[in-house]
Amino acid sequence: MAEINPSYVLNSAKPLLIDEWQEVPALWDAVRYEVDRLGTKGNFILTGSSTPIYKGILHSGAGRIGKIRMRTMSLYESGDSSGMISLKDICLNKDFKMIYTGEITLVDLAKYIIRGGFPGCINMETNEALTVISSYIESILNNDVFKLDFKKYNLNKLKLLLKSLARNESTTVTIRKLADDILDISEKKIDTDTISVYLNLLNRLFILDNQEPYSINIRSSLRVKQALKYHFCDPSITSAILNLTPNKLINDLETFGFLFEALCERDLKIYAESFNAKLFHYQDYDGNELDAIIELEDGNYCAFEIKLGANQIDKAAKNLIKIKNKIIKNGGTAPNILCIICGLTNVAYKRDDGVFVLPITALKN
Numbered sequence: 001m002a003e004i005n006p007s008y009v010l011n012s013a014k015p016l017l018i019d020e021w022q023e024v025p026a027l028w029d030a031v032r033y034e035v036d037r038l039g040t041k042g043n044f045i046l047t048g049s050s051t052p053i054y055k056g057i058l059h060s061g062a063g064r065i066g067k068i069r070m071r072t073m074s075l076y077e078s079g080d081s082s083g084m085i086s087l088k089d090i091c092l093n094k095d096f097k098m099i100y101t102g103e104i105t106l107v108d109l110a111k112y113i114i115r116g117g118f119p120g121c122i123n124m125e126t127n128e129a130l131t132v133i134s135s136y137i138e139s140i141l142n143n144d145v146f147k148l149d150f151k152k153y154n155l156n157k158l159k160l161l162l163k164s165l166a167r168n169e170s171t172t173v174t175i176r177k178l179a180d181d182i183l184d185i186s187e188k189k190i191d192t193d194t195i196s197v198y199l200n201l202l203n204r205l206f207i208l209d210n211q212e213p214y215s216i217n218i219r220s221s222l223r224v225k226q227a228l229k230y231h232f233c234d235p236s237i238t239s240a241i242l243n244l245t246p247n248k249l250i251n252d253l254e255t256f257g258f259l260f261e262a263l264c265e266r267d268l269k270i271y272a273e274s275f276n277a278k279l280f281h282y283q284d285y286d287g288n289e290l291d292a293i294i295e296l297e298d299g300n301y302c303a304f305e306i307k308l309g310a311n312q313i314d315k316a317a318k319n320l321i322k323i324k325n326k327i328i329k330n331g332g333t334a335p336n337i338l339c340i341i342c343g344l345t346n347v348a349y350k351r352d353d354g355v356f357v358l359p360i361t362a363l364k365n
Contacts, residue, residue: 006030072117083364101362110246116236133240166241172227214280214293271365
């Protein structure tokens with residue numbers, strides 16, 4: 001009916017939600033027309049799991065249709081963060097007192113990573129959630145990829161790319177490095193043009209949610225690398241692709257660290273966007289890196305390091321201060337605050353050097 005007569009479908013009680021609207025792209029322009037005709041706001045909600053390529057004329061919807069990226073649930077939304085500390089208040093450097101936030105274990109953090117933030121998995125046991133996410137990935141490969149633009153793709157190559165991305169979670173890996181990694185995994189070569197096509201495919205399916213690089217003040221002489229940091233939309237996808245369990249993570253703390261960073265950066269992005277801030281990462285040509293930068297609405301920014309263990313806090317604080325001083329020396333603006341997000345700490349506090357230390361399980365927006 002939507003294909004034959006879109007306006008008939010839209011003639012229902014408002015607000016009207018149309019799920020997977022992209023299966024009939026003509027609905028977009030029909031909604032756009034109805035918005036003009038009705039002259040009121042909030043009549044339609046269009047939800048979809050992919051971005052279509054429409055053969056006709058698909059207008060932008062500017063001024064009529066606002067776009068919102070829906071993400072999986074943060075730890076605060078799933079009830080696994082106490083929400084004792086507001087990220088917005090920290091970023092604005094409001095008055096802060098040391099708070100005891102409660103005990104947290106490696107097993108807890110491993111479960112949060114592997115279970116992920118998909119709403120249907122929140123109350124599942126870890127192994128059940130892993131099975132659901134694995135099935136979700138298979139469904140995407142076997143159904144959604146073809147339905148996206150009705151082309152046949154090499155699913156074996158796509159699976160290899162997914163595995164390579166999972167192995168390189170939370171890194172600024174290049175397309176060439178992904179190609180080399182795939183060759184290392186399977187002894188099968190995939191050219192970089194094919195990888196670029198498949199990366200675009202995964203972006204259109206909202207499987208990836210990468211972290212853009214932060215650009216320091218354009219008047220600064222500091223040269224900053226313009227490289228994406230790759231993330232899946234939820235760390236549970238990485239876990240499912242690599243077939244991880246809590247025990248496997250605990251016995252491989254390097255991998256655990258990368259996935260913990262992915263978990264934190266998912267939450268930081270959700271919280272930051274709720275107050276119109278944006279999440280980036282920082283990397284310069286001298287090898288200096290910051291895990292996360294939150295740029296506030298007024299143009300000021302905050303610098304973050306993410307560490308799994310409390311034993312890494314001193315090193316992270318020194319790195320934050322070193323990079324802050326270098327940015328200032330090169331004519332850039334100093335960050336509003338310096339902050340370490342830590343997994344295994346039971347206290348939120350401000351160090352003598354001015355660096356905040358916060359557990360991810362106490363944060364909210």
